[in-house]
Amino acid sequence: xxxxxxxxxxPGDESEGPAPGERRLRAVNGDTYASWDEIYTDNVVxxxxxxxxKVGNRPDAxxxxxxxxxxxxxxxxxxxxxxxxxxxxxxxARTVVAGFWRRRLGREVTTVDLVQDxxxxxxxxxxxxxxxxxQRLLAPxxxxxxxxxxLRFLEARSIKETAHEMGVSVANAKxxxxxxxxxxxxxxxx
Amino acid sequence: MKRRxxxxxxxxxxxxxxxxxxxxxLEDPDDVDALRAAIELRxxxxxxxxxxxxxxxxxxRRVLADDIxxxxxxxxxxxxxxxxxxxxxxxxxxxxxxxxxxxxxxxxPSHTAAELVPTDGEWVPVATAEQxxxxxxxxxxxxxxxxxxxxQNGAPVAVGGACTHLGCLLQANAQAGQLDCPCHRxxxxxxxxxxxxxxxxxxxxxPRIKTRRNGSNVEAFVPREV
Numbered sequence: 001x002x003x004x005x006x007x008x009x010x011p012g013d014e015s016e017g018p019a020p021g022e023r024r025l026r027a028v029n030g031d032t033y034a035s036w037d038e039i040y041t042d043n044v045v046x047x048x049x050x051x052x053x054k055v056g057n058r059p060d061a062x063x064x065x066x067x068x069x070x071x072x073x074x075x076x077x078x079x080x081x082x083x084x085x086x087x088x089x090x091x092x093a094r095t096v097v098a099g100f101w102r103r104r105l106g107r108e109v110t111t112v113d114l115v116q117d118x119x120x121x122x123x124x125x126x127x128x129x130x131x132x133x134x135q136r137l138l139a140p141x142x143x144x145x146x147x148x149x150x151l152r153f154l155e156a157r158s159i160k161e162t163a164h165e166m167g168v169s170v171a172n173a174k175x176x177x178x179x180x181x182x183x184x185x186x187x188x189x190x
Numbered sequence: 191m192k193r194r195x196x197x198x199x200x201x202x203x204x205x206x207x208x209x210x211x212x213x214x215x216l217e218d219p220d221d222v223d224a225l226r227a228a229i230e231l232r233x234x235x236x237x238x239x240x241x242x243x244x245x246x247x248x249x250x251r252r253v254l255a256d257d258i259x260x261x262x263x264x265x266x267x268x269x270x271x272x273x274x275x276x277x278x279x280x281x282x283x284x285x286x287x288x289x290x291x292x293x294x295x296x297x298x299p300s301h302t303a304a305e306l307v308p309t310d311g312e313w314v315p316v317a318t319a320e321q322x323x324x325x326x327x328x329x330x331x332x333x334x335x336x337x338x339x340x341x342q343n344g345a346p347v348a349v350g351g352a353c354t355h356l357g358c359l360l361q362a363n364a365q366a367g368q369l370d371c372p373c374h375r376x377x378x379x380x381x382x383x384x385x386x387x388x389x390x391x392x393x394x395x396x397p398r399i400k401t402r403r404n405g406s407n408v409e410a411f412v413p414r415e416v
Contacts, residue, residue, distance in 0.1 A: 037394070040250060040253070041391075044241070044246055044249060044250070045240065045241060045246070048239070048240075048241040048245070048249075049239040049240065049241075052233055052238070052239040052241075053229075053230070053233040053239060055211065055229060056205040056228060056229030056230075056232040056233055057204060057205055057207075057208050057209055057210060057211065057232070058208050058241075058245065059208075059209065060210050060211055061239075061241070062241070062245050062248065062249055063210075065241075065249050066249045066252045066253055069249065069253045070252075070253055073253065104211050104213055104214075105201065105211065105213075105214060105215060105216045105222075105225075106215040106216060107215075107216045107222050109216070109222050109225050109226050109229070110226055110229060127236050127237055127240070130233075130234045130235060130236045130237075130238070131234070131236065133230070133233075133234040134231060134234035134235070137227065137230060137231055137234070138231075149231060152206060153206065153228070153231040153232060153234075153235070154231075154235060156206075174199070177202075178198075178199065178202075178224055181202065181223070181224035181225075181227040181228055181231075182220050182223050182224050182227070184227040184230075184231070185223035185224060185226050185227035186223065
């Protein structure tokens with residue numbers, strides 16, 4: 001027997017090696033992906049978290065994450081490096097989220113920032129940061145406004161329970177919630 | 191006025207209920223601000239922004255389903271080329287992988303075992319005919335590769351010995367005639383198909399390794415030792 005891997009006499013070995021031109025070498029520097037599966041697995045949670053932070057609900061976050069992957073899969077080759085893939089995903093997410101708001105409410109309620117949100121994809125903030133982010137929004141508010149948002153958003157109370165807890169009517173609680181959100185948004189502006 | 195307020199409130203209530211934002215038009219910039227704050231607050235609960243494993247799977251299925259619907263002739267001929275050429279596998283060998291692999295591996299994991307063909311390989315003896323006689327998977331290791339070889343219908347069949355999920359080294363389970371992953375309750379048949387798996391995402395089948403008989407030895411085509 002010889003050592004020739006091309007030996008055509010071997011049964012079941014007809015498909016020796018790739019066809020010419022089908023093989024593409026790329027730099028093996030640990031910063032590339034081996035497959036689409038890997039691109040997906042490596043980025044799906046990061047991307048979903050980023051999009052959730054822009055839309056605040058699961059159904060839309062799932063739809064938009066799907067949309068970003070679909071839009072990105074065509075142009076992206078798996079030979080792209082990890083930073084290239086992430087940058088492309090963020091740019092795609094920017095377009096997808098902008099389109100979503102235009103169609104849904106006619107206003108861009110939130111936007112994807114190419115620099116900050118690329119940072120988010122590369123190093124997603126730990127979940128333990130969440131209370132800090134909430135506090136940044138809530139801390140500047142006067143007590144009763146902060147309380148209504150805590151009850152509704154952090155403790156998941158209904159508007160009725162919230163009104164009861166705060167000793168006001170439901171209509172009042174609604175108004176207070178709306179004002180509190182506006183104040184939080186104003187306080188969060190740089 | 192009343193109508194506008196209601197649309198803004200609806201959107202905020204959707205966020206509170208984890209529902210999709212309802213279709214409509216937000217006229218008042220105050221409503222836009224309030225909704226933005228609601229979204230930020232909602233995303234600031236620990237774990238709120240983490241997708242369930244079902245969601246990760248669902249998204250993947252939808253991405254794949256759409257891809258299959260495209261069915262461009264080009265995509266198919268390219269895939270056929272890749273599979274026929276035997277390149278479809280090996281990230282190991284620094285070969286670009288077509289997205290067809292992404293599509294085929296998770297949805298039909300049992301049918302599309304890839305073949306591991308090293309760019310720079312050599313035939314090395316990995317087992318003797320006697321070692322395979324019992325029909326149990328026989329583990330072999332070369333300096334670059336671990337694998338299992340079995341005799342099936344009179345021909346030697348070899349597969350890679352690392353789980354395709356996260357790379358844990360598989361263990362031969364002679365009683366069950368399968369290869370068990372010690373990490374996540376996953377087992378492969380000796381020819382590389384997934385027998386069962388606790389994972390939501392079905393792992394890909396094990397890559398096949400070329401084998402041949404050489405006298406009383408079974409040889410595998412493995413990466414050359416440098």
